[in-house]
Amino acid sequence: MEKKYLLGNEALAYGLFEGGLEASFAYPGTPSSEITEKLVEISKEENIYIEWSINEKVSYENAYGVSLTGRRSCVIMKHVGLNVASDPFITSVYTGIIGGLVIIVADDPFAYSSQNEQDSRRYWQLAKTVCFEPSSIQESKNIAKFSFEFSEKIGLPVMIRSVTKLSHGKSDVLIGKRQKKISDYGFKKNPSKFVMVPSNARVALKNLNEKQEIIKKEVEKLPFSKFEKGESNIGIVACGLTYSYVKEFVETEKKNSPIFKVSTYPLPEKKLKNFLESVNEIVVFEEGDPVAEEQIYIYSKIYNLKNKIYGKINNFTDKEGELSVDKVEETFYKIRGKKKKYYSFSIPERPPVLCAGCPHLGSFYILKKVFGKDALFPGDIGCYTLGVKLETIDTCLCMGAGISMGSGMSRFEKNNVVSIIGDSTFFHTGIPALINAVYNQANQVICILDNRTTAMTGHQPHPGTGINAKKEKTVEIELKKLISNCGVEDVIEVDPYKIKEAIEKIKGIKDKKGVKVIIFKRECIITSKGKKIQYYIDSKRCKGCKLCLTINCLAMSFKNGKAEIGILCNGCGMCENICPYKAIVKDEKKG
Ligand code: SF4
Numbered sequence: 001m002e003k004k005y006l007l008g009n010e011a012l013a014y015g016l017f018e019g020g021l022e023a024s025f026a027y028p029g030t031p032s033s034e035i036t037e038k039l040v041e042i043s044k045e046e047n048i049y050i051e052w053s054i055n056e057k058v059s060y061e062n063a064y065g066v067s068l069t070g071r072r073s074c075v076i077m078k079h080v081g082l083n084v085a086s087d088p089f090i091t092s093v094y095t096g097i098i099g100g101l102v103i104i105v106a107d108d109p110f111a112y113s114s115q116n117e118q119d120s121r122r123y124w125q126l127a128k129t130v131c132f133e134p135s136s137i138q139e140s141k142n143i144a145k146f147s148f149e150f151s152e153k154i155g156l157p158v159m160i161r162s163v164t165k166l167s168h169g170k171s172d173v174l175i176g177k178r179q180k181k182i183s184d185y186g187f188k189k190n191p192s193k194f195v196m197v198p199s200n201a202r203v204a205l206k207n208l209n210e211k212q213e214i215i216k217k218e219v220e221k222l223p224f225s226k227f228e229k230g231e232s233n234i235g236i237v238a239c240g241l242t243y244s245y246v247k248e249f250v251e252t253e254k255k256n257s258p259i260f261k262v263s264t265y266p267l268p269e270k271k272l273k274n275f276l277e278s279v280n281e282i283v284v285f286e287e288g289d290p291v292a293e294e295q296i297y298i299y300s301k302i303y304n305l306k307n308k309i310y311g312k313i314n315n316f317t318d319k320e321g322e323l324s325v326d327k328v329e330e331t332f333y334k335i336r337g338k339k340k341k342y343y344s345f346s347i348p349e350r351p352p353v354l355c356a357g358c359p360h361l362g363s364f365y366i367l368k369k370v371f372g373k374d375a376l377f378p379g380d381i382g383c384y385t386l387g388v389k390l391e392t393i394d395t396c397l398c399m400g401a402g403i404s405m406g407s408g409m410s411r412f413e414k415n416n417v418v419s420i421i422g423d424s425t426f427f428h429t430g431i432p433a434l435i436n437a438v439y440n441q442a443n444q445v446i447c448i449l450d451n452r453t454t455a456m457t458g459h460q461p462h463p464g465t466g467i468n469a470k471k472e473k474t475v476e477i478e479l480k481k482l483i484s485n486c487g488v489e490d491v492i493e494v495d496p497y498k499i500k501e502a503i504e505k506i507k508g509i510k511d512k513k514g515v516k517v518i519i520f521k522r523e524c525i526i527t528s529k530g531k532k533i534q535y536y537i538d539s540k541r542c543k544g545c546k547l548c549l550t551i552n553c554l555a556m557s558f559k560n561g562k563a564e565i566g567i568l569c570n571g572c573g574m575c576e577n578i579c580p581y582k583a584i585v586k587d588e589k590k591g
């Protein structure tokens with residue numbers, strides 16, 4: 001065994017690797033992305049197939065295909081990605097799998113970088129398989145390794161739920177040797193098992209329901225969920241990472257509470273019954289929905305137990321957001337009818353902003369100039385969602401929805417409808433929405449902000465970049481050609497840094513009927529190489545008109561009646577492009 005200081009996501013990657021993973025598929029999404037990045041790094045010597053797929057459904061279907069050939073595969077995504085992958089996921093539990101198939105889903109309590117806080121454990125209930133929820137970074141590695149074996153044992157895909165703090169926390173982790181490939185199985189035809197026509201699906205559901213008894217027995221034997229005895233009459237149920245908060249609270253407060261640690265769903269019924277019988281009152285800590293709490297109510301009813309239960313259902317714990325040691329303590333105060341004293345301090349708020357020189361700033365400026373403030377801007381998910389502060393993003397629902405919503409709006413709105421989507425998101429779910437808009441003759445402008453990467457999640461490649469997950473050269477899917485082939489007649493490419501030129505080009509197609517596509521093509525300022533250029537203001541020429549400030553660049557400010565450029569300048573030249581008095585000048589010494 002070797003000890004390494006790892007991120008929770010890196011520990012998951014090591015666990016998958018040790019467990020004999022042969023193929024991994026993912027779509028980038030915070031807080032899950034580092035798992036794939038680490039797999040690329042640690043699998044160099046092994047022949048493991050690793051892919052950034054174009055969306056989570058495609059990811060899942062690929063991993064399932066690998067599993068049917070008998071190999072161990074995994075699929076990795078953030079919580080909302082499971083909505084996209086839910087179709088194949090749920091039916092694959094009907095058909096069952098051959099090689100171990102593990103689905104890792106990273107939830108985001110408090111929605112730090114997501115459009116909602118949904119709890120993926122609900123999919124465990126819907127799909128009727130097993131969900132693991134690690135309580136520490138070491139356990140993340142252990143469970144990821146073990147999950148392949150367990151998936152093969154029960155013949156079903158299994159799910160691992162992580163949460164932001166577990167994915168992004170760091171600790172020492174013991175890692176071991178990679179398990180060797182166990183079989184050279186190939187796909188064996190079995191239509192009654194794998195072809196889900198209604199007659200086969202009905203049989204499959206019956207089998208799956210019968211399998212629930214086997215699952216219950218198997219889960220009971222696993223070491224991950226456990227009952228830790230104590231003297232107190234008030235017991236604590238701690239799910240996943242909340243176990244770490246509970247342990248810290250119990251140790252600091254010198255409490256001797258019995259603890260039931262939950263790391264598997266379904267909960268092990270017998271172990272849980274023993275715990276419930278040993279206490280009078282129970283507090284349940286879990287992030288997300290009251291999933292374990294509901295199970296405890298059900299078991300209490302079945303076994304006619306009269307424990308008093310404190311949790312989300314009766315408002316003793318928060319229904320939203322993340323838990324912490326402080327929140328655990330606060331709940332105990334609440335149970336005793338007391339108020340916890342807070343020693344608060346404030347830190348300045350730092351709302352997220354687009355980087356200085358971000359090409360999206362130019363795109364938004366251009367769109368406002370051409371379409372005016374009354375245009376509707378249905379938006380999408382990516383860095384550019386921050387355009388909401390610049391009044392160039394009016395909606396954000398889910399990946400790809402900006403185009404489809406825009407099509408719907410365009411049927412009833414008289415103002416221009418200008419949908420905004422990123423390049424990676426366009427490949428994710430924008431393409432079918434575009435085809436639908438063309439086919440059903442929407443009257444809409446679609447803007448693809450093509451910064452040549454999936455920027456928000458850490459600059460992962462996509463089919464438009466010409467490189468794959470392992471940074472090897474591959475086929476580059478050209479957006480302009482693809483869009484023309486989808487039936488769009490008016491598709492133009494502009495450079496968001498060349499503001500005047502772009503405005504003129506867009507004016508040329510603005511009033512045409514039907515679907516028009518504008519590709520704003522310019523590499524993300526973070527990944528673009530080249531020399532560090534900076535600009536400065538020639539104060540003699542500056543008339544203080546503030547026109548340059550309408551770009552909303554972070555590096556620009558206004559002082560004593562003149563514009564100023566600070567050290568954050570990345571030298572994009574957009575502001576130089578719009579100053580009518582040539583007061584913005586390239587710093588030749590730095591350029
Ligand atoms: S050149 Fe102007 S717009 Fe570009 S980063 Fe510098 S200050 Fe910002």
Ligand code: SF4
Binds near residue numbers: 581583
């Ligand atoms: S646009 Fe030019 S003149 Fe106007 S404030 Fe900016 S630098 Fe000064």
